[in-house]
Structures are given as structure tokens and as C-alpha cells.
Amino acid sequence: MSLSIQELIIEADRCVACGLCLPHCPTYRKTGSEADSPRGRIQLMRAVAQDILPNNSRFNAHIDLCLSCRSCESVCPNNVNYGALVDTSRALFIEKKSLFSQLTKPFIRQRNLANSLFWLLWLAQKLQLDGLVKKLVPVAKLLPQIQKPIVWKSIYPATTAKKGAVSLFLGCASNAFDNQTLKASVYLLNKLGFDVLIPSQQTCCGGIARQMGDADESARLIAQNQYGFDPALPVLTTASGCGAGLHDYLPNHKIQDISLFLQACDWTHVAITPLNQKIFVQDPCTLRNVQKSHLAVYDLLKKIPQADIQALPGNSQCCGGAGAYILTQSDMANTLLNDKLNAIQVNKVALLATSNIGCSLHIAKGLREKNITVNVLHPIQIFAKQLNFTGEI
Numbered sequence: 001m002s003l004s005i006q007e008l009i010i011e012a013d014r015c016v017a018c019g020l021c022l023p024h025c026p027t028y029r030k031t032g033s034e035a036d037s038p039r040g041r042i043q044l045m046r047a048v049a050q051d052i053l054p055n056n057s058r059f060n061a062h063i064d065l066c067l068s069c070r071s072c073e074s075v076c077p078n079n080v081n082y083g084a085l086v087d088t089s090r091a092l093f094i095e096k097k098s099l100f101s102q103l104t105k106p107f108i109r110q111r112n113l114a115n116s117l118f119w120l121l122w123l124a125q126k127l128q129l130d131g132l133v134k135k136l137v138p139v140a141k142l143l144p145q146i147q148k149p150i151v152w153k154s155i156y157p158a159t160t161a162k163k164g165a166v167s168l169f170l171g172c173a174s175n176a177f178d179n180q181t182l183k184a185s186v187y188l189l190n191k192l193g194f195d196v197l198i199p200s201q202q203t204c205c206g207g208i209a210r211q212m213g214d215a216d217e218s219a220r221l222i223a224q225n226q227y228g229f230d231p232a233l234p235v236l237t238t239a240s241g242c243g244a245g246l247h248d249y250l251p252n253h254k255i256q257d258i259s260l261f262l263q264a265c266d267w268t269h270v271a272i273t274p275l276n277q278k279i280f281v282q283d284p285c286t287l288r289n290v291q292k293s294h295l296a297v298y299d300l301l302k303k304i305p306q307a308d309i310q311a312l313p314g315n316s317q318c319c320g321g322a323g324a325y326i327l328t329q330s331d332m333a334n335t336l337l338n339d340k341l342n343a344i345q346v347n348k349v350a351l352l353a354t355s356n357i358g359c360s361l362h363i364a365k366g367l368r369e370k371n372i373t374v375n376v377l378h379p380i381q382i383f384a385k386q387l388n389f390t391g392e393i
């Protein structure tokens with residue numbers, strides 16, 4: 001939600017400075033600095049909004065270091081809407097012309113352009129030219145394995161007696177790096193009797209633009225999604241980062257995380273192959289603190305006979321994979337990632353389920369760098385495999 005300056009001041013005034021949120025804030029825990037705590041940031045945002053403090057580089061640095069994980073919001077006894085405060089401050093006060101946002105904007109705006117790029121990258125990878133690409137464009141080293149791009153149909157009809165219809169949100173990163181999860185979602189929904197609609201007008205959720213303070217671009221993308229999705233149908237998301245943004249900014253649409261939707265379905269007559277394995281679940285902040293549906297992931301995975309579902313210790317702390325944050329605040333992103341990698345090693349994790357592509361890519365990158373072998377998968381992929389999903393729809 002975006003606020004006016006006056007609304008920002010009123011909302012910030014609702015913070016009673018109790019400090020209960022401080023131990024839950026990852027940046028405060030790492031820096032010990034009040035200015036990098038939720039309470040400190042709220043005071044700074046209010047002071048800048050009231051022209052008591054200047055909007056300078058020091059203020060920008062404290063706001064930029066915030067992960068928007070919203071752990072603070074979820075424990076605040078006064079329900080201060082920290083998400084709206086930080087989104088608004090980024091929109092009103094933060095410099096918008098970052099190189100990252102300028103470079104990514106055309107690809108985010110035009111899905112066809114992004115698709116063409118991913119076809120090229122996939123072909124380069126297939127022809128083993130990706131090493132050359134990474135030499136020529138060093139930032140390409142950050143890219144994970146590109147999955148073969150998909151030309152999506154507008155509808156995938158139910159494969160059993162029809163129970164209803166849903167829309168599926170693709171997302172930019174999920175479509176490029178995790179389209180197996182999108183395919184697995186279509187497979188499961190069809191198997192349960194749901195037609196899956198994939199509106200071609202859909203676009204980016206606007207999260208990256210919002211994070212970079214580009215409220216106009218974010219609003220433009222949200223408006224396009226508002227037009228693209230039928231508000232009468234559930235809009236299912238597989239990346240909780242996108243789901244959280246759509247949940248906040250498309251209040252008249254039925255935005256739901258795919259695991260929440262699926263765990264509530266009737267599975268009585270569906271055969272699920274047992275999996276005698278421990279599955280650790282990483283809770284993305286956006287699923288836990290914004291969509292508040294992280295428990296649905298556990299409930300869904302528990303439907304797999306013999307599977308032992310465990311929460312990854314330290315789940316309440318962000319992994320640092322907060323969208324563009326991994327590029328703009330790489331030191332803090334890596335510090336938080338190390339905590340996650342330690343938890344993975346200490347607990348001898350072999351299979352990790354996470355519902356956000358940002359977390360998944362960030363954690364997988366850390367694992368690769370440390371030569372730790374862990375299968376990091378979206379819970380829907382794990383679940384679909386136990387229902388004979390072969391990767392094709």
C-alpha cells in the first residue's frame with residue numbers, strides 16, 4: 001500500500017517505540033544499530049517526511065539496508081504497517097535511477113523481450129557457449145541454470161472431472177529459472193479437476209520496481225495485472241515474493257499461494273507415492289510475514305506418506321535473497337545467507353523446500369560456492385513427483 005506524506009506521518013506516529021520488533025529484525029541483529037532497526041527506521045522516515053532531517057545518503061543507506069522482510073510487522077503489538085511505510089519512503093525519498101533498474105526495466109516491461117533473451121541464453125548454454133557469455137558479460141556469472149523457455153498456452157484444461165478454474169501467475173524469475181514448478185502446478189491442478197488459465201496480458205508483479213523506489217513503474221505493472229487477471233478466479237502464485245506484492249496491491253483479486261490452495265483441496269482419491277525422506281522447509285519471509293500462509297506448505301507436504309517434514313532451524317530470519325537486494329546489498333545478503341548455510345550443514349539437510357524463487361536462487365548460489373550438495377526445490381515440485389509428474393504437461 002502506498003501512502004501520502006501525511007498518511008506516512010500518521011502511520012509512523014502509531015509506533016510507540018516499544019522495541020518488541022528489534023530482536024526480530026535481521027539488520028538490527030547484525031549491525032546492532034538503532035538506525036538499522038524497524039523502530040529507528042520508522043523514526044527516520046517520519047523525521048524526513050516532516051523535514052526535520054534531510055533526505056541524504058545516510059538516510060538512504062538505512063532504508064536501502066532494510067530487506068522488506070516485514071518480520072517487524074508480524075510481531076508489532078500495535079500493527080504498525082511497516083510495509084506501507086517503507087514502500088512509501090522508497091517511492092518518495094529514494095533515488096530511482098539505479099543502473100540495475102534502468103537495465104532491467106525493458107525486460108520486465110516487455111515479456112517478449114525477456115523471453116527472447118532467455119531463449120538466447122538457453123541456446124548458449126545448450127551449445128556450451130555460456131562460459132563465453134559469462135566472460136563477455138560478467139554479470140551473467142550470477143545467473144543460475146536457464147531452463148528451456150516455455151511457450152505457454154492460454155488454458156490447460158482439467159484432466160479429471162472438472163471442479164473449477166484458476167489463473168496462474170508466472171512471474172519473471174520463476175518463468176526463467178523455475179518453470180518446472182509452474183509446469184508441476186499446472187499438472188497438479190489439472191489432475192484435481194481445475195482448468196488452469198494463463199492470461200497473456202500478465203506481467204511482472206512490480207516488486208523489483210517498488211524495491212528500487214520506482215512507484216510509477218510498479219503501479220503501471222500492477223495495473224496491467226489488474227486488467228489481465230479475472231478477479232472472479234483465484235490467482236495462484238508459486239513465488240511468494242510475487243504473491244506478497246500482488247496480495248498487497250491487488251486487494252480485489254483472490255491472490256493465493258499455490259500450496260495454500262492445493263492443501264485445501266480434496267486428495268482423498270488421489271494416490272500419492274510414499275517418500276521415505278526428511279524434507280526441511282525454509283519459510284520465505286513473504287510467505288510467513290505477508291501472505292501468512294507458510295504453514296500450508298507443511299500441511300501439503302505432510303500428505304506425502306512416510307515423508308518427515310521439518311522446519312529449517314532459524315526459519316524466522318530472512319535468508320537475504322530479497323530480490324535486487326542480493327546485488328545492491330550483497331554484504332548483508334551474504335551474511336544472512338551464511339546463517340542459512342550453517343543451519344543446512346548442521347542439520348545435514350539433503351532436500352530443502354522453499355516457496356520463493358528469490359530464496360531458492362540465493363541459497364542454491366551459496367551452496368554451489370561452498371560445494372555443499374543439497375536438492376533445493378519448490379514444495380510443489382517435490383509433491384508433484386510423488387504423483388508421477390515427469391516434467392511435461
Ligand code: SF4
Pocket residue numbers: 014015016017018019020021022038039042072075076077078079080
Ligand atoms: S513493535 Fe511496533 S510499536 Fe513497537 S517499536 Fe516496533 S514498530 Fe514500533
Ligand code: SF4
Pocket residue numbers: 024025026027028036037038041065066067068069070071072073082
Ligand atoms: S522489514 Fe525486516 S529488515 Fe526491514 S526493518 Fe522490518 S524486520 Fe528489519
